[in-house]
Structure formats: structure tokens, C-alpha cells
Amino acid sequence: MTRYNLSLASLMAICVLSSSPLLADENAESTAYTYGMNLNIAKVIRTEEPQPQVCEVVQVKMTYLSTQGTTETVSYLKLADVCVSNG
Template identity: 40%
Template structure:
């Protein structure tokens, strides 16, 4: 009975691991953006939330190009914590 339980647990963990691998493969790898690049952005999917600090912070954007492919880029942006006065 213990062997049967062990085989069942191994089977379930293998299925769960396969699901995680598929999810990771579905997400595009983030590329470092350079301001000299021309991006083909048809639709912005998501933007990272900028922290409430007054300094340059890392940010990401996921977008879809005109061919329907998704891309994720990493870039640097000014945080939302700066005041104008």
C-alpha cells in the first residue's frame, strides 16, 4: 500500500512539474531595452508598477507586435515619488 501511495505522489508531482514548465515556456523572456532600438508595438499588454521613490528604478513592459508575437522588455524609469515643488 505504501508503494502504491509513493507511485501516486510521484505521478502527481510529475504532472505538476510539467504544468510549471509549460507556464514558464509561455512567458516571453525579458530582453534589455536600449533607447536606440525601434520597437514594433501594436498593443501594450502590461507595465510594471513603479515604486513611490524619487530615483531611477527597473521596469518591465510586455507588448504584442504587429505579427501577434509577445515580447517583454526591461528598461529603467523614474519612480513615481518625485514632487515638482
């Protein structure tokens, strides 16, 4: 039983430590939206969001062209599309 617990704890630690750089890179690419933030959007280039099978809150990443001509990325939370389609 102790060997099993130690193995499970080690596996969980490896998963957490290996995912930290991935989360840091993702956050560096996009700015998290805060209420009242001035986005100054000229054109939306694309939005990326997961498509879960159940109704839940998902994180969307929107890439857009600002009125100054720079490409910006912002992330925000919204209800998944399945929430709207299922009523």
C-alpha cells in the first residue's frame, strides 16, 4: 500500500511540474481579460475554444487586429456552446 501511494504521489508531482512551463507560455501569449479593459478591436482574426460535451465554463482565446495595426491576443471565460444549443 505504501509503495502504491508513493508511486501515485510521484506521478502527480511529475505531472504538475511538467505542466507549469506550458501554462506559463500560454499565459505569456495572451492577456487575461478584465472587466472594463479597452481592447480597441479593428478586426477579429480568430477565436479558439474547447468543445466540451457538457455545459461548463470554458476559456476562449481571441486573436484580433487592433486599430493601431498590431496583432493582440486576449483570453476570457464564457459558457460553452453546448449550453446554448441544449437550452
